[in-house]
Amino acid sequence: MVKNKVKNFVLPFSICFVIAMALYPDSKLNPENYSTKGLDLDYNIKEDLAINSRMNNFENEHSVFSLYLGKSFEGFKEALAFKESRGDYFTINTLGYLGKYQFGSETLKTIGIYSPNSFLYNPELQEKAFVANAERNKWILRNDIKRFEGKYISGFKVTESGILAAAHLAGPGSVKKFLRSYGGQNFSDAYGSSVKHYMKKFSGYDTSIVKPNKSAKARI
Structure with missing residues (x-):
């Protein structure tokens, strides 16, 4: 790419120089002053460096979005969504749970959504x-x-993101029972997913952006 850019510059310059010499044969233009002799113009950037450069430019221009979500809150959402529905907004499972994050109608009501059909297509x-x-x-x-964040229950470290993921699966009441029984009461849903499994699988994400809100509602 760099090589082509150099060629695109040198060729027009050379043409202009020749035209100038033809129009002004008696001028004091000295070709030596415009020589490219000794300049290293014929080179290529290594492909890996070129790719890195393009990726850096992409990330700088699109700083809000990153291809690598890692342990961010966006990473947490997408990982949980993939587990729930493979990220499909428009799916309904055999038990009637809806959308990308598989919400039940009763849970939707608690956050101000009373039309499951409208919810599914939004x-x-x-x-x-x-x-x-x-x-x-x-x-x-x-x-x-x-009380429990950072402690070990059933052989794994309890984290806030794990607790929130398990609450999404089974509700906060089931999570309380699991924690306060130190793993003795481990709720599982109809498909076999348990509070313990979700708490372990989705541990270590940064969910600090989530602010506790007793009256949280979903509005657009």
């Missing part, structure tokens, strides 16, 4: 619902998060 509302539900669950579980 991805923006689904994203708002996920955040509102997480905020509400974090408020309900705020004392349990403070």
Whole structure:
């Protein structure tokens, strides 16, 4: 690419120089002053460096979005959504749970959504619902998060993101029972997913952006 750019510059310059010499044969133009002799113009950037450069430019121009979500809150949402529905906004499972994050109609009511059909066909509302539900669950579980975060239960370290993921699966009440029984009461849903499994699988994400909110509602 660099080589082509150099060629595109040198060729027009050479043409202009020849025209100038033809029009002004008696001028004091000295070809030596415009020589490219000794300049290293014929080179290529290594492909890996070129790719890195393009990726850096892409990330600088699109700083809000990154291809690598890692342990961010966006990474948490997408990982949980993939587990729930493979990220499909428009799916309904055999038990009637809806959308990308598989919400039940009763849970939707607690965050101000009373039309499941409208919810299913509104991805923006689904994203708002996920955040509102997480905020509400974090408020309900705020004392349990403070008490148990960082401790080991059933062989794994309890984290806030694991607690919120398990609450999304089974509700905050089931999470309280699991934590306060030190793993003795481990709720599982109809498909075999348990509080313990979610708490372990989704541990270590940064969910600090979620603010505890007793009255959280999903609005657009």
